[in-house]
Amino acid sequence: MSGSLSPAALARLLGRWHIGASPAYRELADVVRLLVLDGRIPLGTALPSERTLSDTLAVSRTTVTAAYASLREQGFLSSGQGSRGRTCLPRSSDQAAGAGPGAEAGAGLSGAPGLAVPEGVIDLAYASLPASGEVVHRAFASALTELPALLPGFGYDALGVPSLREAIAARYSAIGVPTAPGQILVTSGAQHALNIVLRAMVGKQDKVLVEQPTYPNALDAIRAQGCRMVPVALPPAPETGWDLDAVETALMQQRPKLAYMVPDFHNPTGRLMPDAQRRRLVRAAAASGTVLVADETLRELNLDGGTAAPLAAFSPAVVSIGSLSKSHWAGLRTGWIRASESLIQRFAGARTTMDLGGPVVEQLAAAHLVRALDEPLPARRAALRESRTALLELIAAHLPEWQAERPEGGLAVWCRLPSASSTALTVIAPDFGIRLAAGPRFGVGGVFENHLRVPFTLPPDKLEQAVRALRSAQDRLDAAPQLRRTLRESPAAAIA
Structure with missing residues (x-):
């Protein structure tokens, strides 16, 4: 279990949650659900009681009660004693068949296959460079x-x-x-x-x-x-x-x-x-x-x-x-x-x-x-800066709906995918000549389904080929949204 969340802490995470686009209880439930899916509210966290949260948010208790009920119906809140349920994720059909609600996405991937990939496949599961x-x-x-x-x-x-x-x-x-x-x-x-x-x-x-x-x-x-x-x-x-x-x-x-x-x-x-x-x-x-x-x-x-x-x-x-x-x-x-x-x-x-x-x-x-640790680093950093710029520009041009966080260093860009499932992308990616690491592999409990890590360790021309392949893969998902429901787990894959 991940402890409890105070009303003030939850209010800080919610930010400006009520914009009037739909009933208040639905907007409250939607924002809490997104916070769980993004990993900002850990799984197993006890949410504040209905009374204390309604007081803190200055809304009626009926609004909070209805929001919690909606979250329970969707599978994002367990039935707890009183009104203090704990955050969770909807159970998949595999769990319902006996895998158990504690089974985590990615938990069975540690016995991954070898690091080699088929010839011609661009590997975006590794954030690593060739030797200096x-x-x-x-x-x-x-x-x-x-x-x-x-x-x-x-x-x-x-x-x-x-x-x-x-x-x-x-x-x-x-x-x-x-x-x-x-x-x-x-x-x-x-x-x-x-x-x-x-x-x-x-x-x-x-x-x-x-x-x-x-x-x-x-x-x-x-x-x-x-x-x-x-x-x-x-x-x-x-x-x-x-x-x-x-x-x-x-x-x-x-x-x-x-x-x-x-x-x-x-x-x-x-x-x-x-x-x-x-x-x-x-x-x-x-x-x-x-x-x-x-x-x-x-x-x-x-x-x-x-x-x-x-x-x-x-x-x-x-x-x-x-x-x-x-x-x-x-x-x-x-x-x-x-x-x-x-x-x-x-x-x-x-x-x-x-x-x-x-x-x-x-x-x-x-x-x-x-x-002589610094000897190869200036040239390596310069090449990485060039590739980082190229990748960010390519994502902006070809995947404008993706939100790419500009990294201060390291080897990869962390992207939020508003309309794509990273697990589904990972499953179909080899059809387009790329290998990916699904977002849930980077978190606990199956969150980050709408995130993807994209390394910039390749030269700009290879990055362009990779991003165009990502665009094609997402286009396929957009044309066949049912894939997001049927492709539940990405294949076991080594990540570096």
Whole structure:
């Protein structure tokens, strides 16, 4: 369960809800329904009582009673004791047949097929770049010259090759977070790092706070650990930043053991959390006894020059996760955890139940890349800025009804689709030569059906081909709206 929503908090989310286009109860029900579908009101949240909400909104109790009744009829509000029902989604025919109302959209997708796609298909499910060519090649060439000195050893090191840990620690120190090598554990990518943290710090039924939307593979990892997720919605565009009032409320009400956050060019929205919000977040987590885990995988992909200190600069208790996958190449499979030395030892103990250490040559190469981390970044950022501009212009030209949020950094654009089902688009997309990741994969409980993440990691000509394919796919849906009712689930698909 996701706690309760006060009348004042719901009124703030509703905004100017009564415009007189239809009866007040219907407008109230419609706005609440959209807030649930957008993930702004988490599933399982108890709505205010009819009396308190009618007082706060200055409407009759009959209006609120009728709105709640409409939401129950539509399947968006459970029948609760008295008038305090909890938000939910209408059950599909699969659930009615026995899948159970707790089954989540996307919950069965973690066992996805391999990452390869058929030749000629443009892959928009990955937000990832090809290798920074010569830079990566040169790093591996240097690593091979250093390898002979390590060959007499056993080759196992749960903490990581010392030279790489030293380089990562020096990088943190240079950006204002003093760090010793003993505070670094090298992992096989950021996903591996998150799994280690979860294995060490949470157990089944423990609560983990997550942003709504957030990175699908993180949700899969938290779900696989048997945790209960506490989703907190980001404000919808054109608003920016995070809803810290909602975060603080969730932390104090739910007391989650851990909070997984992506404050640096958030995936999928591309937002950058301001320093003032970072301070509030750290204070709120400390007050609730929650460990903050900051995923910094996209931190180096700053496209607009915005600045913010790493979350760990505001508290030594923050656990930071980083990686070279997005900035340099996913094929490196090199990531890390930065935390206190005592936590690093705890993480190392948890790691040995999963593996005994990473490949040595890759770590030697990664040490060279981290020491010269900025070398390929200016050219990569310039290319990404060009592709971001191209994608936004293409969406405006070919899909003008879509609302695309302009990202401050990262690798993708988060789009709201007023008249399309992202699951249905995902199902028919291969017919038009593209592969997509449906919006519900980025949230908890099947929300974001009317959202789609579109990466701008391809060159402009490929992006034009992809957007034209999206236009054709939506035209097909518009011509056959029954597809939205019959195509209930997108096929299992890997997402990066």
